[in-house]
Ligand SMILES: Nc1ncnc2c1ncn2[C@@H]1O[C@H](COP(=O)(O)OP(=O)(O)O)[C@@H](O)[C@H]1O
């Protein structure tokens with residue numbers, strides 16, 4: 001196969017980067033995107049906010065990864081660090097690597113990074129109206145992507161823009177190409193943003209809460225569209241959301257974030273069937289279900305911590321119904337691999353998965369307690385203390 005050089009020096013799939021010192025990459029070499037120990041902090045007057053704390057995850061071609069967590073958990077900052085659009089200062093990447101096709105984006109010179117941004121890795125945001133230019137028609141704005149980046153002439157670029165508008169299911173696309181952003185509904189504007197993001201055939205699309213401002217039916221339609229486009233193009237998709245219900249049908253895997261850390265990572269159906277972290281369990285309980293009686297919905301009590309003052313031990317401990325003394329002291333429970341692509345950062349993951357974890361303070365029937373020797377991964381003294389406080393094995 002002939003060598004094909006990308007302007008940014010990062011080879012596309014099946015192509016060879018020119019021998020400029022840039023790495024040659026093929027799908028067999030590793031993940032499309034491989035984030036390793038990413039750390040980001042914001043240095044503010046209020047103190048240093050540890051917005052991302054050693055987050056590691058990956059995305060493969062044709063895969064959909066959801067990043068889930070409440071507001072302020074570090075989801076958008078993760079995307080901004082990957083894209084190189086962090087608000088800096090006050091935000092700084094303080095550690096880690098972001099490998100895209102084997103090349104660490106954090107080490108790329110800004111001119112090469114700019115070429116990756118938008119063309120190779122595209123992003124859409126919650127607020128489509130503010131991302132679109134109010135004084136140009138949407139057809140012109142999409143066509144501009146083809147003119148500037150692909151060198152198409154005016155009429156070819158317009159034809160491509162209309163084709164894309166049709167693909168994202170905008171009715172009467174040829175006529176509507178002449179409309180301005182404010183003449184579209186929120187859902188249609190988000191479709192236009194998706195069309196613009198896809199104009200340059202990105203290899204990764206990051207969608208940051210793309211449907212949060214939309215009503216439930218439109219949310220589902222946009223998610224379905226993203227899923228279809230992802231399957232058609234084979235791109236990698238990162239869906240950022242605070243609402244697990246929205247991404248369930250589209251995502252393959254989910255990373256759950258809390259206070260700047262990944263606390264659970266799993267295939268979507270495993271996570272739904274058996275959450276391995278109490279925070280995930282709480283998020284699942286707060287999704288409305290059709291079979292649910294009104295008023296039954298349980299939100300997780302309390303609020304996520306201020307990231308300048310993260311509690312010692314497990315950051316979730318002040319809100320966790322299962323919290324024990326061990327949870328309130330450092331070290332932070334590490335993200336432990338459980339097999340089958342799952343990992344969780346809780347001292348009591350195995351008990352939770354076995355359905356034997358009971359809320360702190362509740363009495364545990366003595367007959368169901370198991371000798372401490374069977375608890376392989378914790379010190380016997382810790383375990384004894386935990387059992388006394390009411391955790392069943
Ligand atoms: N521009 C900023 N200035 C100061 N702190 C910020 C800024 N952006 C983000 N942060 C910090 O990073 C944390 C995570 O933010 P973000 O990733 O936007 O949360 P979300 O999960 O809601 O997308 C915030 O709680 C805040 O502490």
Ligand code: SF4
Nearest residue numbers: 314317320327346347
């Ligand atoms: S480590 Fe403790 S506080 Fe944290 S989630 Fe697990 S049980 Fe709850």
Ligand SMILES: [Mg+2]
Nearest residue numbers: 075076077209
């Ligand atoms: Mg956000």
